[in-house]
Amino acid sequence: MRKIILVALTLMVGATFNSVKAQQLNTRIDSLSYFVGMAQTQGLLDYLKNRQHMDIDCMDDFILGLREAFASSSDHHKAAYFMGTQIGQQIANQMLPGINKEIYGNDSTKSISTDLFLSGFISGTNGRGGLVTVKEANEKAQTLMKEVKTEQALLKYGDNKKAGEDFLKTNAKKKDVKTLPCGVQYKVLKEGKGALPTSSQKVKVNYEGRTVDGHVFDSSYQRGQPTEFRCNQVIKGWTEALTHMPLGSEWEVYIPYELAYGENGAGNDIKPFSMLIFKIELLEIIDK
Known part of the structure; x- marks a missing residue:
């Protein structure tokens, strides 16, 4: 089944980007170019599904983004934009969930403020409008993180603390x-x-x-x-x-x-x- 899905995906990618027929591989370099390109996709499907949590049904949109980014590789403005979208996805899918888990454990109903997190992240990135320096923010974040984690732990394990003290x-x-x-x-x-x-x-x-x-x-x-x-x-x-x-x-x-x-x-x-x-x-x- 996995091989069938992978073959179907390969055909879909080929059709959406640039469909190539065997007769178009006229030279050794043509063949090398095509096959080395396809070889680079080994493990990509698993990476997109399991690491980036991408919906494989949206593969056509992925290919559109791939084409646009590839065509704009020499455009510094577009390159910066695409890098921003990539970092934004990492923040939403990896960084924020990791921070919330560190603070709240497995309680998925609780979260820090995503809007304020993003505001702080942007201020630290562009150097404009920050309330403190990045170094000061790191110090304050560590202090507050410890305080909030302790508060959350006390809510859950306060009885254990009292039993020991008694x-x-x-x-x-x-x-x-x-x-x-x-x-x-x-x-x-x-x-x-x-x-x-x-x-x-x-x-x-x-x-x-x-x-x-x-x-x-x-x-x-x-x-x-x-x-x-x-x-x-x-x-x-x-x-x-x-x-x-x-x-x-x-x-x-x-x-x-x-x-x-x-x-x-x-x-x-x-x-x-x-x-x-x-x-x-x-x-x-x-x-x-």
Whole structure:
């Protein structure tokens, strides 16, 4: 079926642009010109359908645009116009959907203002009428993007944030729980007597991680093998705990979301704003 469609498309393109018959290929260069032109269309149909989301039923319009652009290739004004239409399509079909997905996730009912986006894009492109410089716009966009993403995440995961905060508040009142200056809480399960690792040292640990509802999302115990890493190559809460943890210790560590995976979460198991609980055994400081 795909071959039939491709053959039909090839015939349509040929008829619309310049129909060529075999007897018109009088010289080797004639044949080379025709066949090399056709060869360049390999993968074009898939590209137009799947990457550019073009309606293949509008192929005649595509060919008209192709002819006009080809005939006007030396006209700088026309070239600029066609480039504008190309960029406009990329904005509408790729750039804006990508930005909206970054902010709103899979909620297709929400979008930033397309009119204001286009106004800002045009001002940045032609250098006229901009409210700020492009550099300033980039800085403001990053700040606002983070704020809006956080607001959207809170709407969806606010209960998860509150559950973690409530847990830490209650947990801090327990006699056997201590709190580091950074906010990480811990309970000593086994007192170690060895050295404290520095943030740059490599350590060997056994651990189990779970969320506030008790779901185990990672465990070296289940894998049957300890893990090695440098203390500064993990989440901040781990770094803080390990550098206060004597060799040979076993702790239960309670990490606020800000020192874990923040408002973004990680994968499917760790939601945004997740406070995390770890059982950690410090087995070895590898580079002393």
